[in-house]
Structure formats: structure tokens, C-alpha cells
Amino acid sequence: LQASSEADKKRWTLNDFDIGKPLGRGKFGHVYLAREKRSNHIVALKVLFKNQLKQSQVEHQLRREVEIQSHLRHPNILRLYGYFYDQKRVYLILEYAAKGELYKELQKCKYFSERRAATYVASLARALIYCHGKHVIHRDIKPENLLVGAQGELKIADFGWSVHTFNRRRTMCGTLDYLPPEMVESVEHDASVDIWSLGVLCFEFLYGMPPFEAKEHSDTYRRIVQVDLKFPAKPVVSSAAKDLISQMLVKDSSQRLPLKKVLEHPWIVQNADPSGIYKG
Numbered sequence: 001l002q003a004s005s006e007a008d009k010k011r012w013t014l015n016d017f018d019i020g021k022p023l024g025r026g027k028f029g030h031v032y033l034a035r036e037k038r039s040n041h042i043v044a045l046k047v048l049f050k051n052q053l054k055q056s057q058v059e060h061q062l063r064r065e066v067e068i069q070s071h072l073r074h075p076n077i078l079r080l081y082g083y084f085y086d087q088k089r090v091y092l093i094l095e096y097a098a099k100g101e102l103y104k105e106l107q108k109c110k111y112f113s114e115r116r117a118a119t120y121v122a123s124l125a126r127a128l129i130y131c132h133g134k135h136v137i138h139r140d141i142k143p144e145n146l147l148v149g150a151q152g153e154l155k156i157a158d159f160g161w162s163v164h165t166f167n168r169r170r171t172m173c174g175t176l177d178y179l180p181p182e183m184v185e186s187v188e189h190d191a192s193v194d195i196w197s198l199g200v201l202c203f204e205f206l207y208g209m210p211p212f213e214a215k216e217h218s219d220t221y222r223r224i225v226q227v228d229l230k231f232p233a234k235p236v237v238s239s240a241a242k243d244l245i246s247q248m249l250v251k252d253s254s255q256r257l258p259l260k261k262v263l264e265h266p267w268i269v270q271n272a273d274p275s276g277i278y279k280g
């Protein structure tokens with residue numbers, strides 16, 4: 001698509017696109033496969049209803065997130081090419097991830113092999129190092145927010161909702177599982193919240209469930225703030241993987257393993273495919 005410096009330099013309209021099949025439902029509307037007519041470029045078109053955005057007071061957050069997202073350029077971060085709106089809807093022109101939603105793949109496989117998990121964790125660590133380098137945090141990296149590109153590469157695709165779910169609303173409806181202690185206790189937090197969430201994600205990749213899961217929210221809260229980390233006996237997971245997870249799920253955010261050190265951890269070095277692509 002027209003690589004403009006600002007996503008909104010080009011005035012896009014619906015007429016610029018042929019709309020294809022629906023890809024599924026996002027929180028505030030549907031996502032469609034679409035083709036930009038001039039370039040024949042395939043994209044995903046996310047349609048958000050203005051009245052729903054208004055009801056949930058997310059318009060300004062969406063605007064800020066679109067602003068951030070349109071300036072991020074990384075192979076493991078889903079591109080936002082631009083946006084436009086009409087009377088009732090906002091349309092986001094997004095990169096199409098050909099292999100769909102990672103959480104569905106995780107549900108299907110139950111849990112991933114150590115090589116697959118390590119490859120994904122390494123590519124996410126690289127994406128987060130890039131984001132932190134641009135002072136962008138809260139890339140809400142739970143499985144539901146990860147998509148898979150045509151070559152099997154992971155794409156962080158959460159823009160918008162991480163800010164939305166991140167504030168008090170997340171404690172109302174979104175999953176708590178990924179919240180680090182300082183967010184559960186709603187005290188100051190910084191980029192190290194993403195190290196915690198990556199640790200939670202690594203655990204869920206290997207065991208098929210997040211580490212502090214509990215029936216009641218109050219129990220999940222308690223398990224998080226107490227860092228009640230227990231590794232199940234099954235499936236069998238290497239001690240190197242458990243060591244890495246234990247160094248990321250640390251209550252004191254300043255003591256969490258820095259992302260650069262995550263990439264140097266023996267478990268990652270020995271298991272992650274350097275290309276960031278899991279070849280099975």
C-alpha cells in the first residue's frame with residue numbers, strides 16, 4: 001500500500017477496496033479480507049462501529065493506539081497501513097496474517113513443543129525490545145492478540161485493546177491472567193510489565209494454561225501478587241524452560257530478566273529457530 005509517512009496522509013475510502021470474506025469478529029465489529037484496487041494488495045479491514053466505541057469511551061484511546069501502531073515497523077508486529085471513517089464506522093486497514101489466530105492453534109495442539117514455544121518467545125522478545133526502544137509498552141501479548149503470518153511468523157496484533165483492556169476495564173471483563181503484580185495492585189509500572197506477560201505466555205505455550213489460572217478473579221489476583229508459580233508434572237518441560245520462566249515471573253519488576261538476557265538464555269539459544277519461524 002502507499003507507504004506514506006503518516007498512515008492517514010492518503011485519504012482512503014471504502015471504494016479503494018474490494019471486500020472479501022469475513023475473517024471473524026473483533027471486539028467492536030467485524031474483520032474482512034480486502035484487496036486494495038490500485039495495488040491489488042491483500043489486507044484485513046477491521047470495521048469498528050462508532051456508537052459502540054462511544055459507549056465504551058475508547059475513541060481517544062483508539063486514536064492514540066492507531067497513531068502508535070502506524071509508526072511501528074517490525075516483522076513481528078502487525079502493520080497498520082491507515083484508517084478512514086464514514087457516518088457510522090471507523091475502518092482500520094491492517095496487515096493480513098494468512099495463518100490466522102495463534103490461540104486457535106494453541107487450543108488445537110493443547111500446548112507447543114519447546115522448540116516452537118522458544119521460537120515464538122524469542123520473536124516476541126525481539127518485537128518488545130523494538131517497542132520499548134520506541135517507548136511503547138503494553139503490547140498486550142496474550143495468545144488472543146497474536147496472529148500468524150504466511151511463513152508461520154508471529155505478529156503482535158493487539159493495538160487499541162491493550163490500552164482499552166489495560167485500564168480498570170480489564171479488571172472488569174478481560175482476562176486477569178496476564179496482569180503482573182504491580183498492575184493488579186495498580187501501582188506504578190513500566191516496560192517490565194511486558195517481561196512478566198511474556199513469561200506468562202511462555203508458561204501457557206508449554207503447559208496449555210496460564211500459570212495463575214483460578215476459578216474466581218479474587219483467586220487469580222492472589223496467586224499473581226503472591227507469584228504462586230507451580231509447574232505441573234505433565235507435560236514434562238525442561239528445567240531450562242522453567243528457569244527462564246522463573247526469572248521472568250518475579251514480583252520485583254526491576255529484578256525481572258531483561259529482554260536482551262531472555263534472548264541469551266540457554267533455553268532460547270538451544271531451542272529457538274534464529275529465523276523466528278517454527279519449521280516443525
Ligand SMILES: CC(C)NC(=O)[C@H]1CCC[C@H]1Nc1nc(Nc2ccc(C(=O)N(C)C3CCN(C)CC3)cc2)ncc1C(F)(F)F
Nearest residue numbers: 023024025026031044046094095096097098100144145157
Ligand atoms: C488480534 C485481534 C485481537 N484479533 C483479530 O483482530 C481477529 C478478529 C477476526 C480475525 C482476526 N483479525 C485478523 N485476522 C487476520 N487473519 C486471519 C484471521 C482468521 C483466519 C481464519 O482462521 N479463518 C478465516 C478461519 C477459516 C476457517 N473457518 C472455518 C473459520 C475461520 C485466517 C486469517 N489477519 C489480520 C487480522 C487483523 F488483526 F488485522 F484484523
